[in-house]
Amino acid sequence: MTNESATAAPTCYRHPDRNTLLSCTRCGRPICSDCSVDAAVGQRCVECVREEGAQKVIPTGPRRTVSSTAPVTVSLVAIAVGLFVLGQLGFYDQLIALFAQVNLAVAEGEWWRIFSAALLHANFTHILFNMWALWVLGPQIERGVGTGPYLALYIASAGIGGALAFHLGGPFDVGVGASGAIFGLFGVWLNWGVRRRNTAQGRAILSQMGFLLLINAAIPFLIPNISWQAHLGGLVAGFVISEAWSRIRGPQTNLYRTLTGVVVALIAIISVL
Numbered sequence: 495m496t497n498e499s500a501t502a503a504p505t506c507y508r509h510p511d512r513n514t515l516l517s518c519t520r521c522g523r524p525i526c527s528d529c530s531v532d533a534a535v536g537q538r539c540v541e542c543v544r545e546e547g548a549q550k551v552i553p554t555g556p557r558r559t560v561s562s563t564a565p566v567t568v569s570l571v572a573i574a575v576g577l578f579v580l581g582q583l584g585f586y587d588q589l590i591a592l593f594a595q596v597n598l599a600v601a602e603g604e605w606w607r608i609f610s611a612a613l614l615h616a617n618f619t620h621i622l623f624n625m626w627a628l629w630v631l632g633p634q635i636e637r638g639v640g641t642g643p644y645l646a647l648y649i650a651s652a653g654i655g656g657a658l659a660f661h662l663g664g665p666f667d668v669g670v671g672a673s674g675a676i677f678g679l680f681g682v683w684l685n686w687g688v689r690r691r692n693t694a695q696g697r698a699i700l701s702q703m704g705f706l707l708l709i710n711a712a713i714p715f716l717i718p719n720i721s722w723q724a725h726l727g728g729l730v731a732g733f734v735i736s737e738a739w740s741r742i743r744g745p746q747t748n749l750y751r752t753l754t755g756v757v758v759a760l761i762a763i764i765s766v767l
Contacts, residue, residue: 507539518542522743530693564633566645571625574672577613578621589614595669600660605766608656609649609759614670624672631679639739640748646755647735651678651728653762658727660766669721674728680707681732689740731758 506512506526517524518539531538581589595611596604615621636644655674659667684703690696707729735754742750 517743519740519743564636566641566648567628567632567636570632570648570672571628574613574615574621574625578615581614590668590670593670595656595659595667597660597663597665597667597669600656600766601665603767605763608660608762608766609653611656611670612652612672612675615672616670620671624676627676628672628679631676631683635679635682639751642748643739643751643755646752646759647678647682647732648675650735650755650758650762651675651681651731653759654678654731655721655724655726655728657762657765659721659723662723663721669724671721671724673721674724674731677725677728678732678735681729681734682736684729685733685736685740689737734758 505524506529507523508529509526512526516526516530520538520542523539523541525539529540531540531543577589577593593607593610593613595607600607615624632644632648635647639647652672652675655677656669659669659674663669680703683699684707687696687699687703691700735758738754739751742754744750
């Protein structure tokens, strides 16, 4: 083996004769497939699994709830539901005027609407689907990467989805819904499945994501007034952010992952100014 081929990929820290592109998402050490243990998002080396296992405390009280392990997800659902109820009580027009993505208003400088539109939903079916998807897809990502990176991902995906809906939509379009942000979560899971496609879990994720994405790709052609632009923008944002996350290692991992989402959100803002 030449020096060039040896540096093309690092070697597993437990098996120096095996080149690998995998690494522990906790400590950053290169690991081969035999030394990789699947985590909620990413993979762990056996040493980190051993350390994490040794630190576990057997609960003697009530089990930890979703609200304690995924507070951002719970908060996002609560805000969306609360505003939907407020709209049903007669304040819908006022909420639209404040938060909806009105492309004419965005063009006049109200850039925040590409984000705030994710707070509102048009009807019960709309909010039911989006909040169900958020509840199913969000908590595992939030637990895996932390609340800061997860919130930044959600906001950035909503922003990129809104920006694409602005640039590819009509000047008189008015949009509401968290679909762009939700598709950002789809993008994270899709990226994770692609990177782990040689494992059984990775293949299962790809199969599930492929089926869900196929259905959602067809919906805009079957149901009018669905923003495929927001879906596509959110999906791409989530995939790109997740790919960037996989390359960030070290003691400041959570900070840099959060900043990744912030940078993508800023790109969305700049694009509509």
